[in-house]
Amino acid sequence: MELRHLRYFVAVAEELHFRKAAEKLHIVQPALSKQISSLEAELGLRLLDRDRRHVTLTEAGRTFLDEAIAVLALADGAKARAIAVSEGRVGHLNMGFIQPALAGVVPRALRRYREAYPQVRIRLAELTSRRALEQVASGDVHCAFTRLPIEPTPGILHEPVSTQEVVIAVPEGHRLAERDAVNLAELADEDLILIDRRVEPQLHDYYVAQCNEAGFSPRVAQEVNSTWVSTGLVASGLGVGFVPASARIAPQKGVAFVPIEGSPAQLTMGLIWAEGAQPSVLRNFLAMRPWQKEKGEP
Structure with missing residues (x-):
């Protein structure tokens, strides 16, 4: 038994007319009659009573019709879901x-x-x-x-999606807090809060390289695993830190963000x-x- 046998039977059961059902299915009537007879023979049941003028469902045919409709609905649903998955819509x-x-x-x-x-x-x-x-x-x-x-x-594989400047996070009241910009060399004697190299090796090394280019080795006081922790420690007065400019969107209380003079460091997302x-x-x-x-x- 194939799904097409069920579709043929449902069409005949709904039309109760072989010629109309054949037209609906776009097949010739003798072929449809043969398929229905084949289905009945496979089931060992008579699903339709027919004579020259009428087609009616037998009791078994009415039961089979309900089940056939349910099976076809499941099959159609499975096909639709499979197509949706293949197209990335679900x-x-x-x-x-x-x-x-x-x-x-x-x-x-x-x-x-x-x-x-x-x-x-x-x-x-x-x-x-x-x-x-x-x-x-x-x-x-x-x-x-x-x-x-x-x-x-x-x-x-990778693709750049955005860039943003690096700024310096300092405690409010710090000597640099009111500055319009800071030269990195001015951080030489500051305790720095840096991202832990075990967590973000490239970022850690990038910040260290920025300090080296400014003529000093950073005096690392604390290493952290996120920008949020870094600004929290800055607010606590434990040092100053490099942070992305986006940290200003939801700033920690007690922290000021100061741009870097010249061509500031850039972070690429x-x-x-x-x-x-x-x-x-x-x-x-x-x-x-x-x-x-x-x-x-x-």
Whole structure:
């Protein structure tokens, strides 16, 4: 028994007329009659009573009709869902992000992607840059917003999505707090709060290199695992720190943010994903690039 046998039977049962049912199915009447007879023979039941003028359902036929309609509905639903998954209209998109990406990039990307694909469930994971790279490489997440550059990793692709300046976070009342800008060399005698190299090796090394270029080795007082912790320790008076400019969006009380003179350090945010076969939801996400700013958007 095949699905087409059920479709043929349902058409005849609904029309109670072989010629009309055949026209509806776009087949010739003798072929339809043969298929119905074949179905009845396979079942060992008479589903239809017919003579030259009338077609009626037997008691078994009425029961079989209900079940056939249900089976066809399930089959059609399964086909529709499979097509939707293959087109990336339903499914799950597993995405990682580092905390600073919440300042514009992630909210904008999620909002636009959800507008385009409302039936795709998005599973988010807050990660460090190192964990983001590991989880993309392992397939635990499909993609991740993280800082660039990343550690060279075979099979990992990336694309820059935004840049922002680095500023210096200092306690309110600090000698630099009211300055319009600060020269990095002025931090030579300050206790610095830096991101832990075990957590963000590229970022840690970048900040150290900025200090070295300014002519001094940083005096690291504390190492932290996030910008939020860094500004919290700055507010506590334990030192000053490099932070992305986006930290000013939700500032810690008791912290002032001072720009860096000249050509300030820049942080690049990027999206990373694994090369090779990609799930449809990720292909759609990459194709629409929902993180990009629209014309006139601040």
